[in-house]
Amino acid sequence: MNADNSELQELYRDLILDHARNPRNFRRLEDATHTAEGINPLCGDKLRLYLIVDANDQVIDAGFEGSGCAISMASASLLTETVPNLSVTEADACFNSVTDRLTKQSSNDTAPATADLSKLKALDGVRTHPSRIKCATLAWHALHAALNHSPSSATTE
Amino acid sequence: MNADNSELQELYRDLILDHARNPRNFRRLEDATHTAEGINPLCGDKLRLYLIVDANDQVIDAGFEGSGCAISMASASLLTETVPNLSVTEADACFNSVTDRLTKQSSNDTAPATADLSKLKALDGVRTHPSRIKCATLAWHALHAALNHSPSSATTE
């Protein structure tokens, strides 16, 4: 493939395509303690994120449902693998870390030490695709909304 | 005066200034048979024209009231001197004749033979002042409206 395609491959890495095709934790959590919807009105991405947070403010499970492009689906899927076993504060810090990483030129890493965000590097390809950043951050906005009990619908508008 | 001023003098001929300062027939005709208002919303010219038409469809008197710029006042004043003793049809033909004369490059004269429109040549200066044509024709539009029983308010919009 030529140079041209390398950038595309950077965006659609195998890990992304894999998560998009086979999203992990793609299920409604009936006993969710926290939930929020994420809508990207411009491209029709729409998902609902479910979290179970225990009495010690630990996230113990995460799931999502919805439909969207490969980037938003993969990002949501990766999210549900990332946040379990983090505290609410740590999980919310992941939101900042991911959005900073994707939207800012350089960013000091704000990720909590306990979180393994290495897989999320797979999303880095969107940095050069500004029109797709909203897709990559959609699930994380929903996470932030769910954890902060803000209006039940988050958009990346 | 220089060339520059000659065009201005063409517009503000002595006859115009005289009629503007001392408008003839500037009065309400209590027993008017026809009347119409003329409004030029853009510059605030506003006048009401009164006509007395007898049983033989002859205009026997004309008057007006209102306020406006020199051109519109003079034109209305000249109108009230022009239409008495004309038939309704002839008076209406004057409307066409005056508006054609002022708005068209060349025009075949549609004036009724019985009408003396020579004084109206004093208005010719507006031909080179397109933004003032509405002022010069306002009273004539009111004449046309009054004679044709169209809505009681004419505008030169």
Next chain:
Amino acid sequence: MNQPQVTETSDITYCRSDFPALHQEVNGHPLVYLDSAASGQQPASVIDAVARYQREDHANVHRGVHTLSHRATELYEGARDKLCDFINAASRAEIVLTSGTTESINLVAQSYCRPILQAGDQVLITWLEHHSNIVPWQLVCEQTGAELLVAPINDRGEVELNELRKLMTERVKLLGIGHVSNALGSINPLHEIIADARKLGITVLVDGAQGMPHMNVDVQALDCDFYAFSGHKMFGPTGTGVLWGREALLEAMPPYKGGGDMILEVNFDNTVFNELPYKFEAGTPNISGTIGLGAAVDYLQSVGMPNIHEHEKALHRYMVGKLEAMDGLRLIGTAKNQASVQSFMLNDIHPHDLGTILDHQGVAVRTGHHCAMPVMQRFGIPGTVRASLGLYNNASDVDQLVTALEKARQVFA
């Protein structure tokens, strides 16, 4: 004239050089602009008309005796005359200048419908409509207690005429219907539909946003009551548009907005509104944009709407042939009578991803719901990829689209 050929050398594709924006590289590839249904590019004559106006003639219109104001007014009102002539309106009083289709439709919803609608009355639209021809009616129905009826469409993306007819009763006070669907390209059989509506005394508003760029529009021949369109879809500036309406209807409607220019006389206890079309044009209008729209009309007339229509028809046929030949490609919208707007899906690749991959190759298409969510729901899809062709597109654009789609297939293989 012979059927224009779909080749670089056909007469009409010379137009392409008139459009500066088309001559650029995007992501290292020559731009292939297939998004004219969202917004058209402008010929240099339009861009220059706007800039020249600003450099030489600008002043506020209607209110001034000075030279610039007079020139600005002549240019602005001259554009109205061109529009009047272009759609064959009976009178310039019927050409209400607005900021676009959306505003034109809202004007009718609020000034025509709102005062007359009562609980029990109905407004009828179709499943094909753009949000701008749905939401204004939803709002006015909510305000008045009227009911919104929606005529269904079939699997080709055509309005089901029998169902539409069943819904047309004297309870329906207005039918709002698109000329051409922006999502699927379907051209509605307006003559037939309007004739039926006429018989029942139903007022008809046509959303002409997608009609104007593709075909000759004659509002008197159409026999509708209102026709709404946008400047930017017909290669003019954004922020411009027209509501054409029958004079008698416009005359009877109360003003939409209050402000300067729409009045003859303001008193605190009694304000007299201006005559048509000014009654509906409150405030300083989009002078430069409207002058640009006038230049766009000149341009379209110089090319000729019938030529444009034939060119696009042939090119659309060519594109459909190529797309149909692709494995896993599913056309969405296959109306018998279709404008040069084509939606499709490729395998299970999400339209948004497809759009990105095409963009990488310089091919600009629109992806998503195209402001026609009900259409997407009807087809059970989150959105489509839409390639829309304008007078400046050519066969090579289509070929590059197909090549780019092949590459997308590889990425997602």
Next chain:
Amino acid sequence: MNQPQVTETSDITYCRSDFPALHQEVNGHPLVYLDSAASGQQPASVIDAVARYQREDHANVHRGVHTLSHRATELYEGARDKLCDFINAASRAEIVLTSGTTESINLVAQSYCRPILQAGDQVLITWLEHHSNIVPWQLVCEQTGAELLVAPINDRGEVELNELRKLMTERVKLLGIGHVSNALGSINPLHEIIADARKLGITVLVDGAQGMPHMNVDVQALDCDFYAFSGHKMFGPTGTGVLWGREALLEAMPPYKGGGDMILEVNFDNTVFNELPYKFEAGTPNISGTIGLGAAVDYLQSVGMPNIHEHEKALHRYMVGKLEAMDGLRLIGTAKNQASVQSFMLNDIHPHDLGTILDHQGVAVRTGHHCAMPVMQRFGIPGTVRASLGLYNNASDVDQLVTALEKARQVFA
């Protein structure tokens, strides 16, 4: 910084060369443009920003994944950010882009007032207002049965504050007041008035059409609830404008128009509106015009609003001195606090005639009622001649005005 000098060589008058329209002859004389209160001329940077956008970056905004659409969106939303910063809004969600002041005020009348006004409620304005800040309230009062109150002005053209205060009661649901009178130039003491309104819980809309071009505007410092203005008065394109509103108020208001972009989700039985500011921006916006407006903000910031204000103040003082020295000249509007907008009469010469004679000498002034008929009625005159000064005017412009007025006196001698 020293007080700018009113001479050709003062720093600020170098601006003049930035404005192409000013460098032309009209009727054989160099143009003297004294009609900026009607509409400002544009600096080349604004004209070029619009043209460049059209040549290189145009596509529809918000809805596209392709490169041009992304560029257009960035430029358009970037202009919103500039406007937000320029008026010191608390958030970009408060910057609703409209087609101008008139639309901004109608939006508030229809979306804020109409749902809350009841018979017995009142809307309060002043005798100084432009028709655009009168008629929208007349319309909504008629629609709701509310009453329109008008605070009087004195012989200098200032709002009578005591009378205004008397009218402010808890029955008043909204006070609509101009920042600067377009007819007389009077600057209203907004801080004082708004503080009084606050105490009574009266919502305040400021018509800022004439505020923006002359002075620094800080909506948070003003402490009003809505601030409406037009692009074309601040040297940007026509067809653009802003409604600034407090986020909490905008949040609670229903949408003004329905259409594309103002929705999150459309279903026939349940449509979800978009968040601020998009809830109020239905349809394709005036993209190119708004980008031009962003360039106008850049321009004004580069010159500096305080510099502009000082320059205009000095030049206005100079003009008033010259005019007052003329025999038979009567100033209309002599407020203690006045912007660089001056109305006057010369003897009994009708303003319209004066305007023509000045135009003959290249001097562009506005004549008539300036869309403020009540002001004219208050002074018992059919209209005035108005000379309004912008950042690009200089002392020589004033001198030529005076010379031209002398000639008018001769013609009518």
